[in-house]
Amino acid sequence: MEKPPEAEEPSQSQDSSRDHQTWITAQDILREKLIAEDSFAWKLPATVESSQAGSEEEEALRYVGGVDISFSKDDPSKACGTLVVLDFLTLQVLYQDFSLLTLQVPYVPGFLAFREAPVLLQLLEKMKRSDNPFYPQLLMVDGNGILHPRGNLLPTSEPLTFSGFGLACHIGVEANLPTIGIGKNLHHVDGLTHCRVRKLLGDEENSSKDFINLVGCSGHVWGAAMRSTQGSIKPIFISIGHRISLQTAIMIVQMTCKYRVPEPIRQADIRSRDYIRKLEMNAKVK
DNA sequence: GCGACAG
DNA sequence: ATCTTGTCGC
Numbered sequence: 001m002e003k004p005p006e007a008e009e010p011s012q013s014q015d016s017s018r019d020h021q022t023w024i025t026a027q028d029i030l031r032e033k034l035i036a037e038d039s040f041a042w043k044l045p046a047t048v049e050s051s052q053a054g055s056e057e058e059e060a061l062r063y064v065g066g067v068d069i070s071f072s073k074d075d076p077s078k079a080c081g082t083l084v085v086l087d088f089l090t091l092q093v094l095y096q097d098f099s100l101l102t103l104q105v106p107y108v109p110g111f112l113a114f115r116e117a118p119v120l121l122q123l124l125e126k127m128k129r130s131d132n133p134f135y136p137q138l139l140m141v142d143g144n145g146i147l148h149p150r151g152n153l154l155p156t157s158e159p160l161t162f163s164g165f166g167l168a169c170h171i172g173v174e175a176n177l178p179t180i181g182i183g184k185n186l187h188h189v190d191g192l193t194h195c196r197v198r199k200l201l202g203d204e205e206n207s208s209k210d211f212i213n214l215v216g217c218s219g220h221v222w223g224a225a226m227r228s229t230q231g232s233i234k235p236i237f238i239s240i241g242h243r244i245s246l247q248t249a250i251m252i253v254q255m256t257c258k259y260r261v262p263e264p265i266r267q268a269d270i271r272s273r274d275y276i277r278k279l280e281m282n283a284k285v286k
Numbered sequence: 287g288c289g290a291c292a293g
Numbered sequence: 294a295t296c297t298t299g300t301c302g303c
Binding site: 069110112116142147167183187188189237 | 292
Binding site for chain 1: 294295296
């Protein structure tokens with residue numbers, strides 16, 4: 001009889017808390033597979049020590065991927081997942097692919113992967129199945145790696161590493177690829193605030209293109225803040241995703257930054273937007 | 287209690 | 294994520 005609108009809410013919040021719990025469990029299981037150190041067959045082309053070393057057998061890093069998702073302005077549930085692969089040295093785009101879809105999963109802070117990872121993994125899988133020669137040796141992801149609020153100690157790491165499990169980790173583990181997380185905004189974790197980062201960056205009167213470690217209140221290093229361009233006020237936030245060390249990740253990001261955001265991410269972003277925008281243009285003309 | 291919360 | 298113009302500067 002008397003059934004105020006609020007009466008509907010309990011069942012809804014129970015559903016969402018059930019999903020929430022499922023997500024937490026899934027993250028915890030995947031996190032156990034996370035590798036927080038360099039674990040790949042390639043080498044960096046211009047590494048100082050490796051130039052003379054007799055490791056001619058190892059192949060060099062050549063194919064760097066980037067993934068992103070853009071959304072329709074008309075219908076926020078319509079999205080376009082995008083995968084690009086760039087030549088590491090020339091930063092030219094060698095491959096691109098798009099996938100349109102309607103998202104059913106909402107964006108919940110801390111659980112971005114459950115909304116965005118499926119399409120992106122599908123794009124990677126498609127490329128791998130077709131034995132494309134440009135299949136990435138490393139993937140950069142638009143979103144965080146271990147710089148993520150659901151932190152835990154990694155079960156298998158020598159120097160104890162405290163780690164969350166963001167989108168970049170999620171994709172890395174599921175695709176078994178080395179991944180780097182690139183955040184354009186700071187996700188506040190372990191006492192890391194915008195203010196604190198600004199202060200840390202200000203203290204270092206270093207030259208441009210430099211970075212600071214993101215050390216939380218607990219003393220753990222979650223990633224790095226980097227001013228990728230000279231005079232860039234707004235830093236980007238780098239954290240490891242999977243099978244890479246922070247040191248290596250920073251080096252690679254620096255080498256791929258023509259602008260604030262590293263090229264693989266930037267190209268995925270631009271082309272993804274382009275793709276969905278042109279599609280909407282055609283739809284209006286009918 | 288209030289604020290913060292990747293994309 | 295997306296809505297949005299001009300503007301300052303190399």
